[in-house]
Amino acid sequence: MKLYDYLPSGNGYKVRLLLSYLSIDYDLVPINIIKGESQTEAFKAKNPAGQIPLLELADGRTLSQSDAILYFLAEGTPYWPASVFDQAQTLQWMFFEQYTHEPSIAVARYIRHYAMATRKAELPALMTKGYRALDVMETQLNNNHWFAGGGRSIADIALYGYTHVAEDGGFDLSNYPAVSAWMDRFKDHPKHVLITDT
Amino acid sequence: MKLYDYLPSGNGYKVRLLLSYLSIDYDLVPINIIKGESQTEAFKAKNPAGQIPLLELADGRTLSQSDAILYFLAEGTPYWPASVFDQAQTLQWMFFEQYTHEPSIAVARYIRHYAMATRKAELPALMTKGYRALDVMETQLNNNHWFAGGGRSIADIALYGYTHVAEDGGFDLSNYPAVSAWMDRFKDHPKHVLITDT
Numbered sequence: 581m582k583l584y585d586y587l588p589s590g591n592g593y594k595v596r597l598l599l600s601y602l603s604i605d606y607d608l609v610p611i612n613i614i615k616g617e618s619q620t621e622a623f624k625a626k627n628p629a630g631q632i633p634l635l636e637l638a639d640g641r642t643l644s645q646s647d648a649i650l651y652f653l654a655e656g657t658p659y660w661p662a663s664v665f666d667q668a669q670t671l672q673w674m675f676f677e678q679y680t681h682e683p684s685i686a687v688a689r690y691i692r693h694y695a696m697a698t699r700k701a702e703l704p705a706l707m708t709k710g711y712r713a714l715d716v717m718e719t720q721l722n723n724n725h726w727f728a729g730g731g732r733s734i735a736d737i738a739l740y741g742y743t744h745v746a747e748d749g750g751f752d753l754s755n756y757p758a759v760s761a762w763m764d765r766f767k768d769h770p771k772h773v774l775i776t777d778t
Numbered sequence: 779m780k781l782y783d784y785l786p787s788g789n790g791y792k793v794r795l796l797l798s799y800l801s802i803d804y805d806l807v808p809i810n811i812i813k814g815e816s817q818t819e820a821f822k823a824k825n826p827a828g829q830i831p832l833l834e835l836a837d838g839r840t841l842s843q844s845d846a847i848l849y850f851l852a853e854g855t856p857y858w859p860a861s862v863f864d865q866a867q868t869l870q871w872m873f874f875e876q877y878t879h880e881p882s883i884a885v886a887r888y889i890r891h892y893a894m895a896t897r898k899a900e901l902p903a904l905m906t907k908g909y910r911a912l913d914v915m916e917t918q919l920n921n922n923h924w925f926a927g928g929g930r931s932i933a934d935i936a937l938y939g940y941t942h943v944a945e946d947g948g949f950d951l952s953n954y955p956a957v958s959a960w961m962d963r964f965k966d967h968p969k970h971v972l973i974t975d976t
Contacts, residue, residue, distance in 0.1 A: 628917045629874060643866055645873035652866035668841055668850035671869075675843035676827060678877045719826045 584609045584626070584634040586618075590686055590741035591646040592633040593775045597737050598653050600771045608778055614694060646741070647674040650734040659737070661729030669728035673735035676716070677742075684710035686742045689749030707750065714756055717743070721758035725765065732766070740766050745775065782807045782824070782832040784816075788884055788939035789844040790831040791973045795935050796851050798969045806976055812892060844939070845872040848932040857935070859927030867926035871933035874914070875940075882908035884940045887947030905948065912954055915941070919956035923963065930964070938964050943973065 583599070583606050585592035599606055611617045611632050618630050627634045627644045635643045635652070643649050654660040661667055688706040691699045717739065720727060727735040744763055746753060753760055766772075781797070781804050783790035797804055809815045809830050816828050825832045825842045833841045833850070841847050852858040859865055886904040889897045915937065918925060925933040942961055945951060951958055964970075 628914045629878070637863075641863065643863075643870055645870040645877075647873050648866050648870035651869050652862060655862050655865070664850060664853045665835075665839065665841075667853070668846050671849050672841055672843040672846035675845050675873070675876055678873055679843075679881070680827070683877070683881065716826045 581638060582607045582609050582636040584611050584623070584636065585632050586611055586613045587776050587778070589613070589632060590745060590775065591682070594646050594737050594741040595633045595635070595649050595653070596777070597740070597773060598650055598659065598734065600773045601659065601769065602653060602657060603771070604653070647678060647734070647738050650674070650737060654734045659732065659734050661731070661733055663729070666729035670733045670735040673720075673727040674738045676713075677735075677738045680709065680716075681713040681739065682742055684713055685746050685749050685751060688751070689742070689745060692748075692750055703750070710746070710749070710751055714743075714746070714751065714753070714759060717762075718756050718758050721762045725762070732769070736762075736766060779836060780805045780807050780834040782809050782821070782834065783830050784809055784811045785974050785976065787811070787830060788943060788973065789880070792844050792935050792939040793831045793833070793847050793851070794975070795938070795971060796848055796857065796932065798971045799857065799967065800851060800855060801969070802851070845876060845932070845936050848872070848935060852932045857930065857932050859929070859931055861927070864927035868931050868933040871918075871925045872936045874911075875933075875936045878907065878914075879911040879937065880940055882911055883944050883947050883949060886949070887940070887943060890946075890948055901948070908944070908947070908949055912941075912944070912949065912951070912957060915960075916954050916956050919960045923960070930967070934960075934964060 583592070583595060585596070585608055587610070611623065613632060617623065618632055624630050626636070626642055629644060631644060633646055633649060635649045643652055651660065661670060684706045688703060688710055691703060691706070726732055727739060740763065743759065781790070781793060783794070783806055785808070809821065811830060815821065816830055822828050824834070824840055827842060829842060831844055831847060833847045841850055849858065859868060882904045886901060886908055889901060889904070924930055925937060938961065941957065
């Protein structure tokens with residue numbers, strides 16, 4: 581399979597992490613989103629939403645949305661829990677990640693790296709929203725080692741993607757001991773890779 | 779089961795639609811989000827994210843995030859397709875809905891109803907983003923009757939929730955014939971309910 585991806589993307593990283601866990605071979609097709617390569621007609625023919633990561637199967641079928649790709653790869657493995665309630669809780673945290681966590685923490689990181697000249701005014705509201713997302717994670721992790729189903733799941737992979745680069749987005753994690761301990765646990769996996777690994 | 783919900787919410791409506799399709803009895807616990815009832819300590823003890831809808835099972839376990847609740851209720855029914863690829867495409871559209879569609883179309887509707895004094899300046903960017911989401915839907919529906927798996931699924935329910943009140947948010951759907959035809963098909967279900975039905 582092919583993964584259309586941009587290495588600094590936390591959304592792409594989630595998929596690369598799971599592909600590593602599962603020892604799945606794939607071809608990485610680099611798409612530089614900063615240079616507009618996800619907005620070309622050729623790329624939009626593959627994904628009308630113009631977003632990476634995009635997974636292309638050997639038969640040409642495609643899947644977009646990082647967390648939907650995680651589900652596709654994880655189903656039938658230990659990273660997708662067994663009971664329907666635990667599965668729904670896994671998705672609950674993944675929707676929290678895409679609705680609340682990514683749009684604040686990832687966007688703050690993006691602005692600090694690429695858009696300070698034009699979008700700096702958005703940062704204060706993003707920081708408030710991002711800390712609120714971290715508060716919700718801290719509450720959960722005060723009582724649980726993992727987000728759902730009692731073990732490492734795709735909910736953890738989804739939330740690790742941008743939490744582990746939150747400081748890069750200007751967030752101070754020193755008041756989040758449970759989140760920090762979870763990140764240490766998360767990294768302790770024989771197939772762990774770094775965000776810029778290929 | 780109990781559903782903590784606010785009747786004008788499209789996110790809550792999605793869950794009420796599926797509960798109707800499946801003829802599941804439930805108690806509706808009204809939470810007026812405009813009056814801050816989702817931000818009380820009592821409610822946040824049930825859902826630290828302070829959001830409705832929230833499903834509470836008979837044994838006290840809770841689930842939040844409308845689309846995760848849809849999965850929990852739909853698994854094992856025709857509204858969750860059979861193949862893993864079709865399931866992943868269903869989730870792809872649900873993540874698109876929560877990441878791109880809801881944060882533009884639902885938020886524009888919210889501002890027009892409740893926050894014109896303080897948030898009117900956000901509307902132009904939200905309208906642009908919302909029309910882009912509708913463009914992506916139109917492209918999909920030009921070639922497909924439903925979003926995933928060849929039949930009505932929870933992806934359609936998720937996207938119908940706020941698309942059918944998009945005009946209420948200031949969006950003109952007259953240039954979206956495929957979206958309009960899909961909404962007509964969607965309403966043609968013996969257990970269809972309206973957003974404010976209880």
